[in-house]
Structure formats: structure tokens, C-alpha cells
Amino acid sequence: MRIPxxxxxxxxxxxxxxxxxxxxxxxxGKVLRMQAGRKLVLFNGQGPYHFNAVIEHADKKRVSVSIIEKIDTNNESPLHTHVAQALSKGDKMELVIQKAVELGVNEITPLWTEHCDVKLNAERMEKKLKQWHGIIISACEQCGRDLLPTLNPVVKFQDWIAHVNADEKWVLDPRGNAEQTSPETVTSAVIAIGPEGGLSQDEIKQACEQGFKAKLIGPRVLRTETAALTAVTLLQSQWGDF
Structure with a gap:
């Protein structure tokens, strides 16, 4: 039986x-309905380690556990990856966040862009951020990561590109260049992905002026959620642990 x-x-x-x-x-206690004597793995997202534990008492209101031992883990990628995803409609944002965590992304920034059609007031945005944080936690529980990726506040594209730093910076562009040279050693990378309508030419130009490469990642036009996850996979394959 799998230990939760x-x-x-x-x-x-x-x-x-x-x-x-x-x-x-x-x-x-209530969802999994686990009882005293069952084993657990606990982690708090503070470092590459978790703890083996056993339940001493469990009911619908209170669960008491004994923490037995600390286990150091080593499943974080050597490449620090930062995904900046334009706000997207439906469940696309949730999908990108969930799968990005599974792929080893360390940092996620939601972006307001010129062609972004999502309309959220401050209250609804706060609820969205809490929901996305919960998705990050669930993804870490599922995939075995013990360090929680950082979820940054929503920021305007122009403000974000002016302050982000990494060895390799990509802005995805279906009109970009697929043959750009890259260094052999990269320890940090950042990717900017537009919404369903893509980034505007002006936004791509501004990003390139800040040191981004306008990157074409294939001969077909990808959906925003597909583009993000494809780019992360390429980065992990070239400089990470894939």
C-alpha cells in the first residue's frame, strides 16, 4: 500500500x-479516513527532505502523529527554472502550474499581458492565488518533491521583464528563431509564455531589449499550455535532469 x-x-x-x-x-482524518498505526510521509516545503511518521490518534477533527526520522532527498533539478505564464481562461493556468511542478519548475509568475482576456478584481485574484498555491502543494505531494516552488504575485509583463535575471531567458514566439546558440552550461533559465492570443510584437520586442531570446520551439503553433510545458521539457533535457 502506498504511503500518503x-x-x-x-x-x-x-x-x-x-x-x-x-x-x-x-x-x-476525513478525506483519507486514516486510523492510528498508519504510516505517513510529512514535508513542510522548507528543504529537500521529508519525515517518516506514524499516526497516534485520528478522528475528523484532530490527528496526532509521531515523527520518527528525517529523510534527505535529492530529486530537485540542477537547473533553476522560472516560468512566467500569461493569465489564461478556463483551467489552462491550473494545468500549467500542476504540470510545471511535476517537471521540476522552481518559480512561477502569472503575467498580465496586452492580449490577456482574463478579468479579475483584487478579491478574485487573491482567491486564484490561494487556489494555485493549493495546486502546487498537491502536485508536490503527488510527484515526490519536498521543496515547494515559489508562486509570485501577478505582475504586468513590462514590469516583470525589466527585473528578471537568469543565464538563459526565452520569450516564446511562433515567429522566433529555432537555431539560436546557447551556452553549454546553464544553471538558471526563465521562460515567458503569452496567453491564447499570444504576446504582441511590441511585448516581444521589449523582452528582446531586456536580453530575452525570441524562441521558436517547433514548426507547429502550440496552445499556451502546451508551449509552456514543452519549453520546460526542452530546458530540463538540455541543462536539467531529464
Missing amino acids: RIYTPQPLSENTQIDLNDNAAHHV
Whole structure:
């Protein structure tokens, strides 16, 4: 039987007993209906490690666990990858975030762009950010990552490109160049992806003026969510751990 991986933001240490925070306790006690004696893996997203634990008490309101041992892990990519994804309609944003975490992305920034059709007020945007953070947590629980990728606040494209730094910077462009030279060694990379309507020519020009490469990643026009995940896979294959 697979041992569930549970995220909790609490401090964790070996040979201690704790009550899980409300969200983790709800998931363990009410959703998974786990009972005393069952094993868990706990992680708090603070480092490349997790903790083996066993449930001492579990009901729908409270779950108490004994933390047995700390396990250091080594499944983070040597390439630090930052994906900046333009806000997209439907569940496209959620899909990009989930799969980007599985592919090893370290940082995600939602972008406002010229052709972005998503309309969200401050309250709804705050709810979206909480939802996306939850997706990051769930993806880490599923794929075995113990470090939580960073989710940045939504920012305008022009403001973002002026301040982001990396060894390799790509702005995806169906009219871009597929044959650009790249260094042999890259430790950090950033990708900017437009919405369904793509980035405007002016936005691509501004990005190139800030050191981005207008990158064509194939002969076919990809959907925004496909483009993001394809680009991450290419980066991981060339400089990461694929």
C-alpha cells in the first residue's frame, strides 16, 4: 500500500509528536479516513527532505502523529527554472502550474499581458492565488518533491521583464528563431509564455531589449499550455535532469 505524502507548514523534527494543522488533519482524518498505526510521509516545503511518521490518534477533527526520522532527498533539478505564464481562461493556468511542478519548475509568475482576456478584481485574484498555491502543494505531494516552488504575485509583463535575471531567458514566439546558440552550461533559465492570443510584437520586442531570446520551439503553433510545458521539457533535457 502506498504511503500518503502530506504537506503541513508546521515545524517538523525527529522524535517528536505533533497535532497536524487543520488542513492536513482534515485530509488525513476525513478525506483519507486514516486510523492510528498508519504510516505517513510529512514535508513542510522548507528543504529537500521529508519525515517518516506514524499516526497516534485520528478522528475528523484532530490527528496526532509521531515523527520518527528525517529523510534527505535529492530529486530537485540542477537547473533553476522560472516560468512566467500569461493569465489564461478556463483551467489552462491550473494545468500549467500542476504540470510545471511535476517537471521540476522552481518559480512561477502569472503575467498580465496586452492580449490577456482574463478579468479579475483584487478579491478574485487573491482567491486564484490561494487556489494555485493549493495546486502546487498537491502536485508536490503527488510527484515526490519536498521543496515547494515559489508562486509570485501577478505582475504586468513590462514590469516583470525589466527585473528578471537568469543565464538563459526565452520569450516564446511562433515567429522566433529555432537555431539560436546557447551556452553549454546553464544553471538558471526563465521562460515567458503569452496567453491564447499570444504576446504582441511590441511585448516581444521589449523582452528582446531586456536580453530575452525570441524562441521558436517547433514548426507547429502550440496552445499556451502546451508551449509552456514543452519549453520546460526542452530546458530540463538540455541543462536539467531529464
